Amino acid sequence: MSGHVLTVAQQKGxxxxxxxxxxxxxxxxxxxxxxxxxxxxxxxxxxxWFMTRRDRMDGDAGLEFGTASAWGVSYECEKxxxxxxxxxxxxxxxxxxxxxxxxxxADLILVPVAxxxxxxxxxxxxxxxxxxxxxxxxxxxxRVPPRARLTERITAEIEEAGLDRAQAALGxxxxxxxxxxxxQAACEFRKAGPAAQEIxxxxxxIAARLD
Numbered sequence: 001m002s003g004h005v006l007t008v009a010q011q012k013g014x015x016x017x018x019x020x021x022x023x024x025x026x027x028x029x030x031x032x033x034x035x036x037x038x039x040x041x042x043x044x045x046x047x048x049w050f051m052t053r054r055d056r057m058d059g060d061a062g063l064e065f066g067t068a069s070a071w072g073v074s075y076e077c078e079k080x081x082x083x084x085x086x087x088x089x090x091x092x093x094x095x096x097x098x099x100x101x102x103x104x105x106a107d108l109i110l111v112p113v114a115x116x117x118x119x120x121x122x123x124x125x126x127x128x129x130x131x132x133x134x135x136x137x138x139x140x141x142x143r144v145p146p147r148a149r150l151t152e153r154i155t156a157e158i159e160e161a162g163l164d165r166a167q168a169a170l171g172x173x174x175x176x177x178x179x180x181x182x183x184q185a186a187c188e189f190r191k192a193g194p195a196a197q198e199i200x201x202x203x204x205x206i207a208a209r210l211d
Contacts, residue, residue, distance in 0.1 A: 003034075003081040004210050006088045007106035012122035013093035016112045016142040018045045019176050021090045023195075024110075026185035027203040029062050033085040036064035038076055040102055041092040053183030061183075070098035077105045095125040103129055107210060109137040115144050115154050115172075127163060138209075140202065141169035168202035171195070 006024070008017045021037060029035045039046040050065045064084060068076040073089065080087045089102050103109055109130050113119045123139060130137040139158060144151055158165050170176070171194060179189035186195035 003036075003084045003086050004107045005077055005081060005105045006086065006108055006110055006206070007091060007102045008089065008110045008112065009091045009095075009099060009103065009126050010112055010119070010122060011093060011095040011125050012119050015093070015114055015119055015122070016170075017041075017093070018049070018090050019180060020110060020112050020140060020142065020170070021046065021088045022049055022180060023176070023185045023187070023199045024203055024206070025063055025086070025088050027187050027199045028086050028207075030187060031203065031207070034064075034083070036066060036080040036084045036087045038066045038068060038073070038080060038087060038089045040068050040070060040073055041090055043092070046090045049180055049183060051183075052181075056183040071101060073101040073105060095129060100129065100133065103133045103135055106135050108206065109135055110206075111137055111139050112142040113139050113154070113158075114142050115151050117154070120154055120157060123163065136209075137164065138206075139163055139165040141165065143172040144169045145172050166202060166205055168198060168205050170198050170202070 008021045010017055025035050025037050037046060050061060054061045066076050066080055077087055091099055091102050111123050111126050113123060127137050173195045175186050175190050175193055175195040179186045187199055190196060
């Protein structure tokens with residue numbers, strides 16, 4: 001087995017990288033795939049979530065977990081992708097040479113963009129690095145507000161810049177934060193809720209691209 005790797009990257013902090021990685025990992029596991037998550041962010045939010053989940057589920061989190069420094073990513077990915085269908089890498093909020101190993105390992109780079117001009121400005125460097133590594137990058141709209149005018153403006157600017165964007169988007173929903181605090185994902189916390197439906201649509205879209 002040699003699994004696919006999804007790297008979640010964004011220069012701007014607070015864009016929702018960890019939330020995206022966690023929710024996709026759990027959803028893909030629900031779809032019957034073997035999944036591992038790899039935390040390369042020194043802040044360690046993904047690791048804290050995983051331990052909370054492990055305690056909640058009596059030691060069986062349903063996912064494999066690993067950590068790595070920037071330059072240990074390739075080694076850890078080699079081990080994890082050997083035994084898993086998917087490996088999701090959560091990265092720190094910075095764009096420099098340390099990020100390149102995580103991008104190099106990726107079959108697809110996911111770039112979360114909260115609906116703000118500052119988040120959109122921050123994606124340019126990610127896409128530039130992705131281009132240098134000859135990797136595809138995909139913007140995922142995150143925390144999309146109900147104000148359609150702002151969303152339409154940001155979406156239009158993404159299209160004008162020629163950047164690839166997922167059709168599925170994640171709304172600005174409390175369910176995401178509430179689920180993470182319990183060691184869960186939105187699809188477990190409220191199985192029939194809109195957040196679960198959004199993640200399912202995004203996972204299906206990403207799976208289609210990988211196939």
